[in-house]
Amino acid sequence: xxxxxxxxxxxxxxxxxxxxxxxxxxxxxxxxxxxxxxxxxxxxxxxxxxxxxxxxxxxxxxxxxxxxxxxxxxxxxxxxxxxxxxxxxxxxxxxxxxxxxxxxxxxxxxxxxxxxxxxxxxxxxxxxxxxxxxxxxxxxxxxxxxxxxxxxxxxxxxxxxxxxxxxxxxxxxxxxxxxxxxxxxxxxxxxxxxxxxxxxxxxxxxxxxxxxxxxxxxxxxxxxxxxxxxxxxxxxxxxxxxxxxxxxxxxxxxxxxxxxxxxxxxxxxxxxxxxxxxxxxxxxxxxxxxxxxxxxxxxxxxxxxxxxxxxxxx
Amino acid sequence: xxxxxxxxxxxxxxxxxxxxxxxxxxxxxxxxxxxxxxxxxxxxxxxxxxxxxxxxxxxxxxxxxxxxxxxxxxxxxxxxxxxxxxxxxxxxxxxxxxxxxxxxxxxxxxxxxxxxxxxxxxxxxxxxxxxxxxxxxxxxxxxxxxxxxxxxxxxxxxxxxxxxxxxxxxxxxxxxxxxxxxxxxxxxxxxxxxxxxxxxxxxxxxxxxxxxxxxxxxxxxxxxxxxxxxxxxxxxxxxxxxxxxxxxxxxxxxxxxxxxxxxxxxxxxxxxxxxxxxxxxxxxxxxxxxxxxxxxxxxxxxxxxxxxxxxxxxxxxxxxxxxxxxxxxxxxxxxxxxxxxxxxxxxxxxxxxxxxxxxxxxxxxxxxxxxxxxxxxxxxxxxxxxxxxxxxxxxxxxxxxxxxxxxxxxxxxxxxxxxxxxxxxxx
Numbered sequence: 187x188x189x190x191x192x193x194x195x196x197x198x199x200x201x202x203x204x205x206x207x208x209x210x211x212x213x214x215x216x217x218x219x220x221x222x223x224x225x226x227x228x229x230x231x232x233x234x235x236x237x238x239x240x241x242x243x244x245x246x247x248x249x250x251x252x253x254x255x256x257x258x259x260x261x262x263x264x265x266x267x268x269x270x271x272x273x274x275x276x277x278x279x280x281x282x283x284x285x286x287x288x289x290x291x292x293x294x295x296x297x298x299x300x301x302x303x304x305x306x307x308x309x310x311x312x313x314x315x316x317x318x319x320x321x322x323x324x325x326x327x328x329x330x331x332x333x334x335x336x337x338x339x340x341x342x343x344x345x346x347x348x349x350x351x352x353x354x355x356x357x358x359x360x361x362x363x364x365x366x367x368x369x370x371x372x373x374x375x376x377x378x379x380x381x382x383x384x385x386x387x388x389x390x391x392x393x394x395x396x397x398x399x400x401x402x403x404x405x406x407x408x409x410x411x412x413x414x415x416x417x418x419x420x421x422x423x424x425x426x427x428x429x430x431x432x433x434x435x436x437x438x439x440x441x442x443x444x445x446x447x448x449x450x451x452x453x454x455x456x457x458x459x460x461x462x463x464x465x466x467x468x469x470x471x472x473x474x475x476x477x478x479x480x481x482x483x484x485x486x487x488x489x490x491x492x493x494x495x496x497x498x499x500x
Numbered sequence: 501x502x503x504x505x506x507x508x509x510x511x512x513x514x515x516x517x518x519x520x521x522x523x524x525x526x527x528x529x530x531x532x533x534x535x536x537x538x539x540x541x542x543x544x545x546x547x548x549x550x551x552x553x554x555x556x557x558x559x560x561x562x563x564x565x566x567x568x569x570x571x572x573x574x575x576x577x578x579x580x581x582x583x584x585x586x587x588x589x590x591x592x593x594x595x596x597x598x599x600x601x602x603x604x605x606x607x608x609x610x611x612x613x614x615x616x617x618x619x620x621x622x623x624x625x626x627x628x629x630x631x632x633x634x635x636x637x638x639x640x641x642x643x644x645x646x647x648x649x650x651x652x653x654x655x656x657x658x659x660x661x662x663x664x665x666x667x668x669x670x671x672x673x674x675x676x677x678x679x680x681x682x683x684x685x686x687x688x689x690x691x692x693x694x695x696x697x698x699x700x701x702x703x704x705x706x707x708x709x710x711x712x713x714x715x716x717x718x719x720x721x722x723x724x725x726x727x728x729x730x731x732x733x734x735x736x737x738x739x740x741x742x743x744x745x746x747x748x749x750x751x752x753x754x755x756x757x758x759x760x761x762x763x764x765x766x767x768x769x770x771x772x773x774x775x776x777x778x779x780x781x782x783x784x785x786x787x788x789x790x791x792x793x794x795x796x797x798x799x800x801x802x803x804x805x806x807x808x809x810x811x812x813x814x815x816x817x818x819x820x821x822x823x824x825x826x827x828x829x830x831x832x833x834x835x836x837x838x839x840x841x842x843x844x845x846x847x848x849x850x851x852x853x854x855x856x857x858x859x860x861x862x863x864x865x866x867x868x869x870x871x872x873x874x875x876x877x878x879x880x881x882x883x884x885x886x887x888x889x890x891x892x893x894x895x896x897x898x899x900x901x902x903x904x905x906x907x908x909x910x911x912x913x914x915x916x917x918x919x920x921x922x923x924x925x926x927x
Contacts, residue, residue, distance in 0.1 A: 216534070219535075219538050220538065220541075222542075223538040223539070223541045223542035223545065224541065224542070224545050225542075225545070226542065226545040226546040226548075226549045226550075227545045227548060227549060228549075229549040229550070230548065230549050233548075233549075233625070234625050239625060239626075243629075243635075243636050313553070319859060321859065321860075329783060329860075330858070330859045330860040331783060331786060331856060331860030332860070333859065333860055335859070335860075335861050352859060361705065361706060361707060364641050364642065365641075365642050365643065365644065365704070365705070366638055366642055367630060367637065367638050367642040367644035367645045367648065368626075368629040368630055368635060368636050368637065368638060369636040369638045370629070370636075385626070385629060385636070386622075386623065386626075387621050387622070387623050387624075387626045387627065387629055387630065388552075388621050388622015388623040388626075389617075389620065389621055389622070389644060390562040390563065390620075390622070391642070391644050391701075393559065393562045394562055394563060394705060394708065394853075394854070395705050395707060396707060396858065397706065397707025397858045398707075398858060398859070399559075399560075399857045399858045399859045399861075401559075402559055403552070403559055403562060403622065404551070404622070405551050405552045405553040405557070405558070405559075406550055406551035406552075406553035407550075407551060428623075429551045429622070430551055430552070430621075430622025430623040431622060431623060432622075485707075485858075488706050488707060489706070490706075
């Protein structure tokens with residue numbers, strides 16, 4: 187190591203002051219550059235607020251917490267869309283386990299269910315988020331890879347094809363729930379897998395885990411025209427989502443937990459969709475699963491045990 | 501007690517101070533990295549404001565280069581054990597004084613990993629939901645919660661080991677064995693675990709046949725133990741060139757034999773995978789078909805993977821031949837394997853797992869400009885961290901920065917001889 191004795195002279199003093207001047211310039215430049223690089227954050231807007239940031243996990247909210255949370259959500263929706271919604275925290279009913287059955291012989295591939303769902307569940311119109319994907323399959327195959335996602339037929343159904351609508355299968359062993367690092371998604375006792383949109387961190391691991399491609403991510407702030415808002419909302423269901431969180435089909439929780447049918451079922455022009463309580467032996471779905479000879483669970487080999495069944499009339 | 505705290509604070513302050521000074525090359529390098537970091541930060545600010553729509557990701561391909569880089573860097577971090585094992589288990593002499601550079605590289609790599617995971621989150625403001633106690637950690641079910649734990653644990657282990665050894669050297673004290681040796685051995689097992697857990701992140705998904713294969717874990721380790729030591733070989737030569745720290749060729753050649761064997765195993769495991777995917781010809785090989793040959797008119801990844809395979813094979817041949825005992829050829833092989841493995845783990849593993857989607861749709865993925873800038877920013881930040889670590893540790897290891905010369909340095913700091921002193925350290 188070089189160990190020259192300290193030499194204090196005029197030249198070094200000048201060098202020092204020049205150096206500290208340069209250092210000052212560098213610091214100033216650095217701070218300005220940092221500020222400039224962070225400028226886009228000004229557009230953050232209503233990204234979050236203190237109440238939202240500190241909000242507890244759904245299962246830890248007391249009834250009075252929930253009242254406050256619902257009040258906050260109603261206020262936010264009103265500010266954003268100019269309409270005061272009615273948000274409820276609907277709980278699962280006792281003795282109810284929902285099951286969906288879809289008649290592939292009847293489905294004509296009109297995609298009315300897709301759009302009824304978007305409307306009912308306040309999905310983003312731009313970019314468009316849809317929970318139901320209808321595959322146009324060549325007759326004789328159940329291999330989804332042969333399906334056409336983007337068919338644009340003038341008239342449906344086309345001869346030689348089968349139409350298969352796919353949405354969240356509400357699995358008994360949901361892989362999406364298992365992988366979520368923060369328990370933001372879970373299965374309720376009526377069989378519906380729900381998401382706490384205020385707890386999801388947006389890692390998209392559930393989206394990678396789902397074998398049915400049923401989950402959707404809000405890649406940007408969802409856009410819904412003000413006059414298209416459905417004000418009848420539930421916390422775990424169709425209240426508007428934020429940028430950066432997951433969403434998916436929840437069997438229209440805001441309807442089915444008060445005894446109504448899901449929107450996709452009501453709109454179906456051919457009655458291909460059946461929904462009900464599997465624990466009730468007299469329900470339509472119980473009858474179908476008991477009496478129809480052919481029904482399938484999509485990708486049964488995954489061991490996910492869907493509560494969504496496909497069947498054929500003959 | 502108070503004086504020891506004072507000592508420690510002085511140590512930290514002196515380390516911080518020395519990181520801010522250097523010759524013009526140091527300033528140019530750090531300045532350039534800072535500028536790239538700021539570009540990255542700017543891109544990330546845009547992403548925060550507008551959402552992940554600024555990336556090339558979609559509902560079809562929901563993870564992209566962020567997670568790809570994360571996966572690669574977990575491997576780099578894990579590869580520090582490839583220096584630790586020879587030194588602490590086999591008593592290797594050549595690597596003994598160099599092992600700390602590997603551990604510091606691991607620290608920098610983990611910092612980058614954590615940054616890559618953070619930028620991938622849709623709601624980074626909710627990170628606290630992951631913290632056990634105040635949030636909800638889905639442990640042990642979620643592999644991601646395992647990953648959070650093992651990565652942070654590994655970071656702490658390495659920070660402790662490096663920090664303690666450097667502080668002892670600074671005080672010119674002999675390190676107490678019980679205070680770091682157990683952690684060194686723990687870190688060896690831990691290093692294997694971080695990369696295995698990261699592999700399980702993918703392997704555990706039954707709906708993705710391309711990932712749901714037990715070979716992913718072993719392949720991860722083999723490729724990590726190739727790319728990691730390859731990076732260390734390059735890093736050591738850079739340290740040797742720009743400082744007066746003595747590093748023998750013999751040490752580099754020891755690392756060469758590690759890269760050599762790992763690369764052969766890596767290529768063998770790749771061959772195993774290719775055979776399984778293509779010979780059986782089941783519908784589960786669609787992702788592999790997409791990756792290697794293209795599917796339904798989509799060929800986005802084909803040039804990537806063949807580049808990777810070509811690089812890996814050339815690197816393997818060079819490494820296997822006596823040719824690579826010459827450093828120039830060794831460097832060529834190292835650079836080729838680093839690039840080859842980066843592609844193989846990123847564009848070659850993360851992306852094709854999503855294509856086709858579980859419903860059979862083929863949607864290509866290409867990182868956007870904004871996404872690429874964020875990546876470059878994080879890489880620059882990682883280089884910045886590693887440079888700072890080296891800037892602090894090299895003078896300490898050489899004895900230029902020690903408790904003994906505390907006063908002497910302070911005096912010199914105020915005079916023009918400072919630049920001279922720094923030069924002698926840094927050159």
